[in-house]
Every structure is written in C-alpha cells, then in structure tokens.
Amino acid sequence: MATEHYYQVNVNWNKNRNGILTSNNLDEKITIATPPEFPKGEANIWSPEHYFVAAINGCLMTTFLAVAENFKLDFIDFESNAVGKLEMIDRKFVMSEVILNPVVTISNEDQKALAIKVLEKSEKACLITNSVKSNIKMNITIKVV
Incomplete structure (x- = not known):
C-alpha cells in the first residue's frame, strides 16, 4: 500500500452562505453552509x-x-x-x-x-x-x- 494518498475536494459558492462540495473522482455533490448559530447561517444544511x-x-x-x-x-x-x-x-x-x-x-x-x-x-x-x-x-x- 502506498504511504501517501491525495484527496481533492472542490467548493463552489452557490448562493447566500452556502456552496456545493464536489470531488473529481466522486459523483455525489454535497451542499455545505454556514451553520445557523452564525450570522446569516442556514438551517438544515450540513456545515x-x-x-x-x-x-x-x-x-x-x-x-x-x-x-x-x-x-x-x-x-x-x-x-x-x-x-x-x-x-x-x-x-x-x-x-x-x-x-x-x-x-x-x-x-x-x-x-x-x-x-x-x-x-x-x-x-x-x-x-x-x-x-x-x-x-x-x-x-x-x-x-x-
């Protein structure tokens, strides 16, 4: 097994205080946002x-x-x-x-x-x-x- 591995993650701003996480080798896109405990944070979105x-x-x-x-x-x-x-x-x-x-x-x-x-x-x-x-x-x- 190799002793080094690299994991690339991209984030693109979507709107308000949230964005979309992607990775070049994964199909799923995941929404990410500022949590509601912070100013303009968004509820019900993973932070x-x-x-x-x-x-x-x-x-x-x-x-x-x-x-x-x-x-x-x-x-x-x-x-x-x-x-x-x-x-x-x-x-x-x-x-x-x-x-x-x-x-x-x-x-x-x-x-x-x-x-x-x-x-x-x-x-x-x-x-x-x-x-x-x-x-x-x-x-x-x-x-x-």
Whole structure:
C-alpha cells in the first residue's frame, strides 16, 4: 500500500452562505453552509462543523471495521454518535473536544473485552483523530444480545 494518498475536494459558492462540495473522482455533490448559530447561517444544511465531527466519527467506524476484521471480532452491529464542542479560545473558535459514543453489539459475552480492545485500537489508529488537535474522548458501550 502506498504511504501517501491525495484527496481533492472542490467548493463552489452557490448562493447566500452556502456552496456545493464536489470531488473529481466522486459523483455525489454535497451542499455545505454556514451553520445557523452564525450570522446569516442556514438551517438544515450540513456545515463544516458537522463535517469535521462526521469525519472523526466516520473514521472511527471505518477503522473499527478493519481492526475488527483483523482481530476476528464477531459483531452484529456498530453505531456511533459524536458530539463536537465548538468554543471561543483566545478569541478564535476552536472545535476543542469531540466525544465519540460508539455502540458495538455482539452475541457472545466472551468477546466483550475484545470488542472494547478493538474500539480502543480503532480510536488510536484513526488517521483523522491523529490529524486534529481537538481533545477526543470515547464512551464505549458494548451490547450483548
């Protein structure tokens, strides 16, 4: 596997405080806007702040899937909720903290410790969490059904 990869993203202003995100190698176009908490922000449109938190949460999931496969964790479901805390620090807005709340469902109680280990390794290996300065916290829930 190559040790360098490049991801190109384009944004074009659309109207008001929103634009369209595209990538040359993806078909989908995504609307992005200033969030409603800011002047002239737009409700019901994903914002850079949402995408920031989503990138961390999505990376946790994709890394978990790879690590779980490597550790042969037999899981039934994975879901995660994430909350980013945006605050003013030194007169600048900063996403100071992201709290990840992953829930892994397994059928075998004996794999509970392994599921926790896989989640912890996934958070440490996630390239997005390794690339941001936000404090990342994780509240793990393992369900056995």
